[in-house]
Every structure is written in structure tokens, then in C-alpha cells.
Amino acid sequence: xxxxxxxxxxxxxxxxxxxxxxxxxxxxxxxxxxxxxxxxxxxxxxxxxxxxxxxxxxxxxxxxxxxxxxxxxxxxxxxxxxxxxxxxxxxxxxxxxxxxxxxxxxxxxxxxxxxxxxxxxxxxxxxxxxxxxxxxxxxxxxxxxxxxxxxxxxxxxxxxxxxxxxxxxxxxxxxxxxxxxxxxxxxxxxxxxxxxxxxxxxxxxxxxxxxxxxxxxxxxxxxxxxxxxxxxxxxxxxxxxxxxxxxxxxxxxxxxxxxxxxxxxxxxxxxxxxxxxxxxxxxxxxxxxxxxxxxxxxxxxxxxxxxxxxxxxxxxxxxxxxxxxxxxxxxxxxxxxxxxxxxxxxxxxxxxxxxxxxxxxxxxxxxxxxxxxxxxxxxxxxxxxxxxxxxxxxxxxxxxxxxxxxxxxxxxxxxxxxxxxxxxxxxxxxxxxxxxxxxxxxxxxxxxxxxxxxxxxxxxxxxxxxxxxxxxxxxxxxxxxxxxxxxxxxxxxxxxxxxxxxxxxxxxxxxxxxxxxxxxxxxxxxxxxxxxxxxxxxxxxxxxxxxxxxxxxxxxxxxxxxxxxxxxxxxxxxxxxxxxxxxxxxxxxxxxxxxxxxxxxxxxxxxxxxxxxxxxxxxxxxxxxxxxxxxxxxxxxxxxxxxxxxxxxxxxxxxxxxxxxxxxxxxxxxxxxxxxxxxxxxx
Numbered sequence: 001x002x003x004x005x006x007x008x009x010x011x012x013x014x015x016x017x018x019x020x021x022x023x024x025x026x027x028x029x030x031x032x033x034x035x036x037x038x039x040x041x042x043x044x045x046x047x048x049x050x051x052x053x054x055x056x057x058x059x060x061x062x063x064x065x066x067x068x069x070x071x072x073x074x075x076x077x078x079x080x081x082x083x084x085x086x087x088x089x090x091x092x093x094x095x096x097x098x099x100x101x102x103x104x105x106x107x108x109x110x111x112x113x114x115x116x117x118x119x120x121x122x123x124x125x126x127x128x129x130x131x132x133x134x135x136x137x138x139x140x141x142x143x144x145x146x147x148x149x150x151x152x153x154x155x156x157x158x159x160x161x162x163x164x165x166x167x168x169x170x171x172x173x174x175x176x177x178x179x180x181x182x183x184x185x186x187x188x189x190x191x192x193x194x195x196x197x198x199x200x201x202x203x204x205x206x207x208x209x210x211x212x213x214x215x216x217x218x219x220x221x222x223x224x225x226x227x228x229x230x231x232x233x234x235x236x237x238x239x240x241x242x243x244x245x246x247x248x249x250x251x252x253x254x255x256x257x258x259x260x261x262x263x264x265x266x267x268x269x270x271x272x273x274x275x276x277x278x279x280x281x282x283x284x285x286x287x288x289x290x291x292x293x294x295x296x297x298x299x300x301x302x303x304x305x306x307x308x309x310x311x312x313x314x315x316x317x318x319x320x321x322x323x324x325x326x327x328x329x330x331x332x333x334x335x336x337x338x339x340x341x342x343x344x345x346x347x348x349x350x351x352x353x354x355x356x357x358x359x360x361x362x363x364x365x366x367x368x369x370x371x372x373x374x375x376x377x378x379x380x381x382x383x384x385x386x387x388x389x390x391x392x393x394x395x396x397x398x399x400x401x402x403x404x405x406x407x408x409x410x411x412x413x414x415x416x417x418x419x420x421x422x423x424x425x426x427x428x429x430x431x432x433x434x435x436x437x438x439x440x441x442x443x444x445x446x447x448x449x450x451x452x453x454x455x456x457x458x459x460x461x462x463x464x465x466x467x468x469x470x471x472x473x474x475x476x477x478x479x480x481x482x483x484x485x486x487x488x489x490x491x492x493x494x495x496x497x498x499x500x501x502x503x504x505x506x507x508x509x510x511x512x513x514x515x516x517x518x519x520x521x522x523x524x525x526x527x528x529x530x531x532x533x534x535x536x537x538x539x540x541x542x543x544x545x546x547x548x549x550x551x552x553x554x555x556x557x558x559x560x561x562x563x564x565x566x567x568x569x570x571x572x573x574x575x576x577x578x579x580x581x582x583x584x585x586x587x588x589x590x591x592x593x594x595x596x597x598x599x600x601x602x603x604x605x606x607x608x609x610x611x612x613x614x615x616x617x618x619x620x621x622x623x624x625x626x627x628x629x630x631x632x633x634x635x636x637x638x639x640x641x642x643x644x645x646x647x648x649x650x651x652x653x654x655x656x657x658x659x660x661x662x663x664x665x666x667x668x669x670x671x672x673x674x675x676x677x678x679x680x681x682x683x
Contacts, residue, residue, distance in 0.1 A: 144543040146316060150327050153334035157193055158201040160323045160330075163208035169327035169334075179212040181249045188267070188278055197339025197351040199266075199279045203326060206319035207284045214246045215239075215282065236262055236288040263289050264343050281343070283315070283326070289343070302553045304348070305329050305341035313546040325546075332547050336535035345550065346567075349528075349558025350576050356527050357575075367524045369427045372565065372577040376430050376452065376516040378485055386452070387487055387583040389613040390590055392470035393658040393665075396609050396619060401653055404619035407668045409640040410627055411615040412593060414536065417555050418634030419588040421529025423489070425581045426450030426518025438515040442507045448488040451517035452580065455491065455510040457482045463503050468607035469597055472503050474590075483511075487584045493591035499602070501594035525581075529555075533633060559585055589614050596636055600626050609652075610665055615639060617665055619652065640669050 154169040161167075166175040166187060178184050184202075193200030204210060219235035243261040250267065251257070258266040258277075265280040286303050306326070307313035315322035333341045333348070338355055342348040360366035375386070412418070430451060433441050442448045460471045460478040471477075472494060475484045486494075494510065496502030532555055539548035561567045562582040568574050593614055600618075601607055604626055610617040616636075618626060628635035644652075651664035 142316070142321075143312070143545070145313075145328075145546045146321070146325050148328060148542060148544060150324065151331035151335050153332075154196070154327070154330040154340065157196040157334065157340055158203065158330050159187070159191055159193065160203045160205055160327055161187075161209055162205050162319045162323045163212055164320060167323060167327065169330040171324060171327060177212055178209070181213055181246055182253075184213065184280075185250050185253045185255070193278060195277075195340070196334055197337075197355045198342050198347070199277050199340075201330075201340055202278060202280045203283060203323075203330075204280065205283045205315075205323045205326060208319060210282060210284055215242055215285075217242055217285070232288055235285070239263070239282075239285050239288055263287075279343075283322075302345065302549065304343060304345050304553070305333060305550055307546050308549065311549060313549055329547060329550075332544075333550075336538055336547075337531060341550075344557065345553035346557030346561045349532075349554040350573070352531060352554075353525075353528055353558070353576065356531075366527065367427075367522045369425075369524050369575050369578075371427070372568070372574040373425075373427060373580050374565065374577065375579050376432070378452070379454065379514060385583065385586070386485060386579070387490060387587040387590070388474040389586055390470055390474060390593075391612050393610040393661050394468060395655055395658060395661055396652050400607065400609065400619050401649070403621045404649070404652075405622045405644055406620045406624075407617065407640075407642050407644055407648070407665065408620050408626070408638060409615055409617045409669065410636045411639045412589060412596075412634050413631075413637045414533075414552070414555075414633040415589045415592070415614045416559050416585055417529055417532055417536070418632075419585045419592075420525045420555065420559065421523070421533065423523070423525075423581075423584055423588055424450060424521045425524045425578070425584065426521040427524065428519040430516040430518045433515045433517060435513065439507065439512045441515055441517055442491060442512055447492040448507075449517050450488050450521040450580075450584070451515055452485050452487060453491050453510075453512055454483065454485050454514040455494075455512050457484060457494075458503070458505075458509070465498065465503065466598070466601065466607070468601075469594065470611065472501065472594065487580065487587050489584045489587040489591065493587065493594075496591075496595075499598055501591055501598050592634065596628075609661060619644075642668050642671075644668070 150170050152168075152170040155172070156168075158169050159166060159174070160169060161178050161184075163177055165173055166178060167173055175187065178187060188202060191200075191202075193202075204213070204215075210216065217235055217238040219231055219238055240260050240262055243265060247257070247261065247265070254269050255267045256269065258268055263282050263285045265282070266277070267280065268275045268277040283306065286306060302308040302311070303314070306315055315325050330340065333339065337348070337352055339348065339351040342351055356366075357368055357370075360368045426449070438453070441451075442453060457473055457476045459480050460476055465472065473486065473490060475482055475486075491507070491510070494502050494505050495507060497504050532551055536548060536551050539545070539551065558576075559582055562576065562578045565574075565577045568576040590613075593611070593616065597608055597611075597616060604624060606618050606620060606624070606626065608616045608618055620626065626636070627638050648664060648668050651667065652661065655661045655664060
């Protein structure tokens with residue numbers, strides 16, 4: 001008997017079909033969750049209805065349900081029906097060439113700290129710094145995660161195909177090489193894979209495996225183009241053309257394509273009123289999909305469960321080790337999240353939300369949100385984000401530079417994850433209140449109820465505020481009052497004392513004239529955050545930086561995409577559009593960061609010189625430690641710490657404006673750009 005990850009020589013399918021792993025019998029859709037036959041989605045939008053896909057049991061789906069989506073975000077989802085009379089190898093469909101997201105949609109904001117007394121603990125958070133700066137794929141010294149065992153949790157839901165053979169994610173060999181599309185069809189039919197929060201998946205790993213199937217493209221080299229996006233576009237177009245030309249045997253065998261094939265080929269096969277679906281993911285060509293999750297401008301970033309080439313967490317170079325590591329990650333995702341990874345991290349986050357939603361619907365326990373939370377009609381559009389992240393720099397003064405030997409950046413550990421789990425979010429149809437009714441509604445035992453409030457921010461110069469911090473709210477101006485809309489989180493933050501980061505206002509001082517208040521509220525994302533938090537701890541405990549980084553992109557990506565309805569156009573996915581939840585998370589993190597800055601000023605007499613989202617930069621002495629001692633999520637940890645050379649210190653001393661300060665900070669941290677992954681950037 002050959003050992004795991006060794007191929008058997010011939011393409012001979014075992015006599016028995018694959019069986020779903022034991023853990024996959026707990027998430028079967030009740031009959032009343034079946035979508036009606038007339039729930040047809042438009043042909044030009046391929047965001048699938050992930051909302052009603054059972055995580056694991058064999059089911060078949062209505063042929064027309066899965067017709068939405070990848071144009072927006074290329075992540076799968078599915079709708080389900082009772083088991084098919086034939087094989088139940090169901091999975092969702094997603095397809096089409098994606099449209100590059102807007103900057104607002106792409107932005108993925110930084111995690112922020114947990115509030116004192118309401119923090120989320122992570123016993124292993126102390127090892128948060130990225131552990132793979134020089135990971136590489138050296139066979140003699142592989143990264144820690146490549147030596148971790150592969151579980152069986154994804155067996156029965158996914159297969160991995162290399163040029164040497166076909167394997168279960170746990171490493172059990174199944175067949176020899178799949179050297180024709182006809183054999184791929186035979187493999188898919190025999191495997192009878194079942195979905196797990198996302199469609200069942202066939203992963204094609206390695207260029208050699210693609211060549212056996214005739215899937216070869218030659219768009220050119222990145223060394224020959226100035227614009228990586230142009231190369232990606234050319235490669236994506238060539239890949240689609242090649243797939244159209246080679247998939248005929250599959251189509252003749254009864255399979256249908258949902259949208260144009262690309263790095264994911266979405267296959268479906270109708271059997272009466274039911275449809276079986278499977279996603280074929282072509283690993284060597286995943287880079288052809290442009291998305292903020294996958295890259296930005298002329299670099300390649302995180303590519304979902306595959307990892308990040310720039311961070312050293314991508315799969316090993318050789319095909320068989322790459323297949324083994326991919327199998328391990330698929331099993332890890334199935335074990336710790338209960339879902340297969342989506343084509344992008346944001347869709348993985350959404351699949352987890354939907355898994356929890358289905359469980360709560362069946363049990364009748366817990367908050368179930370089924371409708372979108374679109375921004376209500378406001379009196380005048382807000383300027384940009386309802387709750388923008390902070391971006392601020394100041395020129396250091398003489399006392400800031402006194403005894404300064406280090407430049408230190410601190411940020412909040414998994415801040416957005418912490419906030420998502422502790423905040424109460426509103427849902428249902430909001431009610432408009434005006435005048436005295438709006439002002440009265442803002443006063444509650446636990447603060448203002450979830451909603452939006454039209455207030456007047458006083459001029460900053462009229463308040464007794466610290467001069468070495470940004471103004472308490474990004475919409476506030478120094479020299480004049482500003483009327484604007486804020487979330488309940490900011491309303492409560494403004495009313496907190498100056499020592500805690502607020503302005504010490506009474507609610508009457510803010511001149512509340514209107515409000516949109518939601519009839520229901522609760523911790524809708526508490527279980528979602530708990531699952532991700534526990535998965536993150538498991539990754540940290542085992543030095544599994546690859547899955548830890550993947551989890552970070554999942555929750556950051558999902559929260560970032562709450563803002564854009566175009567990401568969630570399918571009927572059964574519209575509840576993911578929650579821009580006010582996103583705004584509240586941003587505000588929550590921003591206010592907590594400001595409160596920490598006030599504490600540091602009291603305890604250390606140090607003030608920041610820069611803040612971006614949840615990151616704060618300080619000039620410190622050799623022995624000064626301003627990070628939080630707690631290892632809870634949301635607490636401040638050291639992100640970057642560099643010794644100030646005479647040249648750098650001179651740059652800060654001579655800086656005449658914030659631009660020169662920013663240049664000095666950039667120069668100081670030039671060698672630490674990828675040293676940590678906790679800061680989310682901009683959502």
C-alpha cells in the first residue's frame with residue numbers, strides 16, 4: 001500500500017465511492033428552506049445564493065437558483081433542495097470575469113482593540129507577529145505549517161488533482177493522472193462530493209496537471225509589462241478562451257457552465273428538478289483573478305486559502321508538497337470553520353455567517369438576520385464613509401524628541417474581530433424620529449439604541465481637547481460646527497469624558513434633530529466572531545501562520561464588503577449587505593484606540609505622531625513599553641519597533657510639515673513593511 005500523497009499508477013477508480021467525513025452530518029437543510037423553482041437569477045450576475053446551501057449533506061439544487069455572481073467578488077454560495085435521485089455532488093455556482101471592486105469596497109479596515117472590561121481573550125495572542133517573513137519553500141527547512149498533519153474533515157467534499165494522481169485532502173491516493181477532460185468528468189461523477197458551506201471543489205494543482213487537460217496559456221512575463229493588471233487581463237482572457245475550447249466533453253456529458261469559466265470553472269448538471277454542482281479551481285491560474293484580496297496595483301497579495309507569495313505563506317513550489325499542504329489547509333478550514341474556503345476570503349466569511357444562520361433557523365435559538373441593512377434615506381448625503389477611519393500626522397515638538405531612541409508602532413490585536421463579537425447590531429425596518437422624539441430616544445440605560453443620529457459636532461477649538469491628538473471624530477472641524485450623521489457608537493463616544501477619548505458632551509449639547517432607530521438589536525455576529533477567534537487561537541498555538549493570515553483576510557474581507565450591495569445581489573445573500581454594521585465596527589475601533597492614546601499620555605506622558613486606522617506611532621526611549629500587558633483581542637500590541645539612527649532622528653528633528661514626518665516614518669519602517677499582519681489597512 002502506498003503512503004499518503006503517493007499516486008497509484010493507473011486511472012482506475014476505486015470500486016466504492018468516497019464517503020463524507022463523519023463531521024459532516026450535522027448541517028442538513030430542512031425542507032422549508034428549499035428555494036422555489038421560479039427563483040431565477042439574471043444571466044449577467046453570478047453571485048450565488050450561498051445562504052441556503054447545506055454545509056455537508058448530499059443535496060441537489062434547483063437549476064436556476066445559482067445564477068449570480070463572480071463579477072462582484074468571485075466567491076461561491078449555493079441553494080439547496082432534497083437529495084437528488086442520482087449522485088449528490090452538489091456545490092454552488094459562481095462564474096464570470098470579476099469587475100474590479102471600487103476603492104471603497106476594496107478597503108479592508110484595521111482590527112481594533114477590545115474595550116476594557118469587555119475584552120475578548122486569546123491566550124496565544126502573544127505570538128501574533130507574522131512568523132513567516134522568510135518562510136520560503138526550502139525542503140530542508142520547511143515552514144512550521146508544512147509539517148502539520150492533514151486531517152480528514154474535508155474528505156468527501158473536495159479532491160486534489162496533480163499530474164501524478166488524484167488525492168483526498170487527507171492524502172489518500174485515488175487515481176493516476178487525469179490526462180483528459182473525459183477522465184475529469186468520470187472523476188467528478190464517481191466522487192459524489194458534497195458541499196460544506198461552499199460548493200464541493202476539485203482543485204487542479206500545478207502547471208503540469210493543467211497541461212494534461214490542455215489548459216495552457218502564455219500571456220507573457222511580468223518582466224515584460226509595466227502594468228501587472230494588463231498582464232492579468234490578458235491571462236484571464238486567454239484562460240477563458242482555452243477553457244471554452246476544451247470543455248466540450250464535459251458539456252456533451254450533460255454538464256453546464258454558469259458564466260464564463262476562469263480560474264474557477266462552475267459546473268452544474270440538471271436531473272429533473274434538481275441540479276448537481278461542483279467548482280473546479282485551477283490553482284496555477286488563481287492569480288488571474290483581480291481583487292483586493294488577491295492583489296493591488298503591481299503586486300500579488302493574499303490568494304485566499306492558497307496564501308500570499310509576498311508573505312511567504314503560498315503553497316510549496318513542488319506539486320506534490322503543494323497538494324499536501326493545500327489538502328491540510330482544506331481540512332483545517334473544514335475542521336475549524338465548518339465550511340470549505342470560498343474563492344476569496346470575504347466569501348469564506350460570508351459562508352460561515354450563513355452556516356450559523358441555518359443552524360439558528362433550525363434550532364429557533366439566536367439572532368437570525370434575513371434582510372439587508374441598507375443606509376436609510378438621509379437628509380443630505382454623508383461625506384464619504386459614515387464613520388471614516390482616522391489618518392492623521394503631526395510634527396514632533398521638542399519634548400517628543402527628548403530621550404527618544406526608538407520609533408514604535410502599536411496596533412490593536414484583531415480589533416475588528418473583537419468589535420464584531422461584542423457589538424449589538426440593529427436589524428429590521430428602522431423608524432425615523434425627529435425633534436424631541438429623536439433626542440429622547442438617544443438616552444437609554446445602556447447608551448443610545450442602534451441607529452443613525454443627525455447631530456451637530458462643535459468646533460474643535462471651542463473644546464478643551466488634547467492638542468497632540470486628532471479631533472475626536474473625523475467629520476469634526478477645528479474652526480466651525482458640523483452637522484452630520486453618526487452611529488450610536490460615536491454618539492456614546494462623544495459623550496464619554498475627555499480622559500476617555502470623548503468630548504464630555506451631554507446628549508443635549510449635540511443638538512440631535514433626527515434619528516433612524518432600529519426595532520431590534522443584538523450580538524448578531526457573536527458566534528461568528530467566536531468561531532473565528534477560536535480558529536485563530538488554534539493557528540497561533542501551532543505556529544500556523546498560513547491559516548492565521550487567511551483568517552485575518554476572511555473577517556477583514558467580509559466586514560469590508562458589507563458596505564457594497566453589488567457584492568450581495570442574489571436574493572438569498574442580500575442580508576450580508578450591512579453598511580451600518582461596518583460603520584459601527586469602524587467607529588468602535590476608532591474610539592477604543594483614542595481611549596488607549598489618552599491612557600498612554602497619562603501613564604507615560606507620550607503622545608502619538610501618527611495614526612492610521614488602528615495603528616499609532618510613538619517616539620519612545622529605550623526602555624519604554626506602552627503596549628497593553630493583556631493578550632486579549634483588541635488590546636494594543638507592538639507592530640513595529642526600530643532604533644532611531646542619527647539620520648532618522650535628524651529627519652524628525654528637522655521636519656517642517658506632516659509630509660516630511662510621514663517620509664521619515666516610512667524610511668524608519670522600510671524594512672518592516674511585512675513584519676506583521678494585524679493591522680488591516682483601510683477597509
